[in-house]
Amino acid sequence: MRTTLEDLYYGNITPNEQQMTPDSxxxxxxxxxxxxxxxxxxxxxxxxxxxxxxxxxxxxxxxSITATENFILGFRLGVRIMAECMDDNDGDIRTGG
Incomplete structure (x- = not known):
């Protein structure tokens, strides 16, 4: 996790810049x-x-606008999924919640 945060801080993560795979x-x-x-x-x-x-x-x-919006929507969905996974009181019958 720390490596990812450092890469983000130093500008090493640029999701909008990707190299095309040759012959893709x-x-x-x-x-x-x-x-x-x-x-x-x-x-x-x-x-x-x-x-x-x-x-x-x-x-x-x-x-470009569409790609940015899709990135944000995908990121938000991922965060919501992670938050839901962390909810101990989500009604799972195995935990009695």
């Missing part, structure tokens, strides 16, 4: 998106490229 489904999907984005950019006029870039940036922002 995620890496393959990212490669496809990049390929199609580049193909589309080549076909568009400059003004349309700017619009596409804005769309992509906006989608990245949505993805």
């Amino acid at each position: 489904e995620l890496e393959k999907a990212v490669a496809r998106v990049t390929k199609y984005e580049n193909q589309l950019m080549e076909q568009l006029e400059e003004i349309d490229q700017e619009t596409l870039t804005k769309l992509i940036r906006s989608q990245h922002e949505i993805n």
Whole structure:
């Protein structure tokens, strides 16, 4: 536990920064998106490229917000599960509660 707390204090825990596993489904999907984005950019006029870039940036922002919210919700659920596990008076018939 102390190691985790020290890592958190010193900024060594960064759940939003993860390396993609080589040849994973995620890496393959990212490669496809990049390929199609580049193909589309080549076909568009400059003004349309700017619009596409804005769309992509906006989608990245949505993805970031969603990832943050999902992390928080998952963390809260984990804490609730831990709290419930620690409750000695939870009605378990084996303990007489």
